[in-house]
């Protein structure tokens with residue numbers, strides 16, 4: 070597998086849980102309310118859940134309390150931490166490379182879907198719809214309402230001197246809210262989108 074962001078997670082894995090706890094000033098605002106957001110995501114999933122980009126397993130541990138979970142994570146370093154934390158198998162794979170699964174009710178992901186380009190996001194959604202006949206989507210991720218809103222955040226982070234965050238914002242494929250909505254609606258979904266902090270939106274899509 071040759072995914073573009075694996076080097077970041079190779080280095081970040083050991084400190085990732087410290088970052089999400091808000092101890093890294095640059096990413097503090099990105100992760101404000103992280104624990105509560107994951108609690109909320111877990112409340113919305115239904116039936117058998119397929120989670121992509123489980124990272125260190127913080128959302129997975131919540132889902133496992135009430136649902137069968139298939140957990141997928143491409144980074145070996147993140148996967149190792151998740152396996153130790155969760156005590157379940159975490160499969161090697163990614164949004165576009167996953168095992169043949171007979172039944173999935175909900176696709177869930179937190180802080181990960183932006184690793185796909187918009188074209189790849191559309192491909193992934195189309196495949197899940199075909200593979201599992203319109204599963205529910207529960208997606209938590211950074212998104213922007215408009216190019217101006219995106220630029221305002223980049224200007225804010227630049228003024229704060231948050232150079233790593235600015236680099237992320239310019240490098241990764243954070244979508245516009247309208248793009249995600251259109252992709253899901255084009256596949257027949259009803260979509261609700263709620264902003265959770267300066268960066269993060271919760272998307273729930275049901276057929």
Ligand SMILES: C[S@@+](CC[C@H](N)C(=O)[O-])C[C@H]1O[C@@H](n2cnc3c(N)ncnc32)[C@H](O)[C@@H]1O
Nearest residue numbers: 078121122123124144147163164179180181184
């Ligand atoms: C910021 S972490 C989020 C981890 C966890 N979901 C959370 O909420 O804390 C992003 C995760 O997505 C994974 N990732 C990167 N590219 C991916 C891809 N193409 N498909 C699936 N996961 C990917 C990374 O390895 C990493 O574990």
